[in-house]
Amino acid sequence: MNRPTLEAVAARAGVSKSSVSRVINGASTVAPSIREVVLRAVRELGYVPHAAARNLATRRTNAVALVVSDPPKGLVSDDPMFSAVVRQASRKLEAAGKQVVLMLAGSEDSRTRVAQYVAASHVDGVMLVSMHGADSLPSTLARKGIPIVSLGRTNPAVPYVDNDNLGGAALAVRHLLGQGRRRVATITGPLDMIASQERLTGYTAVMRETGHRSIVAIGDFTRISGADAMRQLLQDDPGLDAVFAANDLMAIGALRTLRESGRRVPDDVAVVGFDDIEAALYTTPALTTVHSPMTDWATATVDLLLGLFEGGRNAPLLLPADLVVREST
Amino acid sequence: MNRPTLEAVAARAGVSKSSVSRVINGASTVAPSIREVVLRAVRELGYVPHAAARNLATRRTNAVALVVSDPPKGLVSDDPMFSAVVRQASRKLEAAGKQVVLMLAGSEDSRTRVAQYVAASHVDGVMLVSMHGADSLPSTLARKGIPIVSLGRTNPAVPYVDNDNLGGAALAVRHLLGQGRRRVATITGPLDMIASQERLTGYTAVMRETGHRSIVAIGDFTRISGADAMRQLLQDDPGLDAVFAANDLMAIGALRTLRESGRRVPDDVAVVGFDDIEAALYTTPALTTVHSPMTDWATATVDLLLGLFEGGRNAPLLLPADLVVREST
DNA sequence: CTGAAAGCGCTTACAG
DNA sequence: CTGAAAGCGCTTACAG
Secondary structure: OOOOOHHHHHHHHOOOHHHHHHHHOOOOOOOHHHHHHHHHHHHHHOOOOOHHHHHHHHOOOOEEEEEEOOOOOOOOOOHHHHHHHHHHHHHHHHHOOOEEEEEEOOOHHHHHHHHHHHHOOOOOEEEEEOOOOOOOHHHHHHHOOOOEEEEOOOOOOOOEEEEOHHHHHHHHHHHHHHOOOOOEEEEEOOOOOHHHHHHHHHHHHHHHHOOOOOEEEEOOOOHHHHHHHHHHHHHHOOOOOEEEEOOHHHHHHHHHHHHHOOOOOOOOOEEEEEEOOHHHHOOOOOOEEEEOOHHHHHHHHHHHHHHHHOOOOOOOEEEOOEEEOOOOO | OOOOOHHHHHHHHOOOHHHHHHHHOOOOOOOHHHHHHHHHHHHHHOOOOOHHHHHHHHOOOOEEEEEEOOOOOOOOOOHHHHHHHHHHHHHHHHHOOOEEEEEEOOOHHHHHHHHHHHHOOOOOEEEEEOOOOOOOHHHHHHHOOOOEEEEOOOOOOOOEEEEOHHHHHHHHHHHHHHOOOOOEEEEEOOOOOHHHHHHHHHHHHHHHHOOOOOEEEEOOOOHHHHHHHHHHHHHHOOOOOEEEEOOHHHHHHHHHHHHHOOOOOOOOOEEEEEEOOHHHHOOOOOOEEEEOOHHHHHHHHHHHHHHHHOOOOOOOEEEOOEEEOOOOO
């Protein structure tokens, strides 16, 4: 049951440990005869280099921490994103030969934990996935001098890739206005989140610019908050004919309220969401929404990190927004 | 920029490396005066033990591989599960002081990769998340003698926690029959998956037992396959008055076909799904479905693994099924 | 091209 | 209770 060491391989092959190491690591300066006898010994013994020993000697791990700000339970709005992002980032990193260490960073405790882990040289780099607001982690880690990138904007010191939240929101509102809608309301996300702020800004900018009055209700990205906000909007302004929700989940909640209040969608009120989650396909009517390219987003962020490993000094990147028109507008 | 070593701490504190190590690891046999001076030095230097060195010396890593069988792209049916399971398992493992290394194992290549990784002693144990069929990995890993568990049944050699698929399907069918439905069809998942097989068996068992004829169409767990299968069922047996789909996504597809064909749900045809994904709440009408307790499932599986670490010899576990009745029946 | 030796940064019997 | 020393299993200049 004892695993074979490099030394055992050397003994069996009748060569030095140095030579075995060279063969294992594909050094070019190895005689074919030696290579052959070593490889045979490796095969016969079922040798696999011990990770910790190698890491200690090389000072590298070939691992990357994928740090996801884990929201409080119940806030499921980002579940589809979690899945898409974590999956795609893992695929890309594995393809690049990096192992993914997944770390959740919801509480202050877990943030300390992450910082310690990184400080212990467990990983060569860090990818932050931070859909949720202000965090102490980015700046803490950035100071350590370890390569780090962020999916979503966080700290000025951390290179990032972000969605064009502002452009996307503007696209949605222009679309509604272009249909002849006059009284366009918005339901915002939690305003301590940058994405929420930007989507709201996109909305208000277009409304102002086109001479319309802003009609705002505040939600928190959950479906229930969307339903509540919609009820309030209807009460405040029964004549509104369109609503832009800052995410799909709230849009879905709004649809339900509209149905309950006897409004037809899109005839009486048009609805646009944001994110293009899978559930947006299943609503009745199917939801018009701003597409968040989660897969591309994850890919671009991984590329940014890999670039950093190569010594690059990469600039932040903004992904273009895209409107998917379905039946709700 | 050079990180301080244990030796540096010892020098600064004026004690031996042994003593520093003892303090760091909380050994009880340390004089308070020494502990104090060491802790101060640690603080002043910002010392964090080097992970690889420690792993090499102790032969342990405090890490666990979370191996997820990553399906081909496009098969999104398990996304909500991926999210719930990965998240909950991570939470639990982190709480137990284990670091989570996420590994995707969709292709044969990545499976080799996982086997190598485990063989390299990167981790102390493995948790498989294997919603998808027969896999070479479980038996390969089980042979290595490393603690391993599986969420979902896989290999006889691997302890697992599973959903009661059979019981859940039976529950669904009995519910439909209990409503007076007579011609109850089923849409199955891909039949190379154990979960699909069991859900089908649950259906046929109850149908036979109650003297009803089975009406079966085969799907693949995607929404589109559910829509197609429903179309076919309607064509074969226009008089059917209920359908049990082996997952929610297919049930959602079936709902759409039923609407298009002018059937009212639940008046003309009742529909039951399986899994209770979030989208099941948003359909019109909201979907009756068998709840898959993903969170509990992940928790139980982690507990099984932690038990193995403690030297336990844990038996497989079956989670009880539960029917959530909504508007579609 | 190959090998002997030092070193990576910890932990852990072993003496005292 | 404390310290000197050996050892964990690799890699990598350095000589030859």
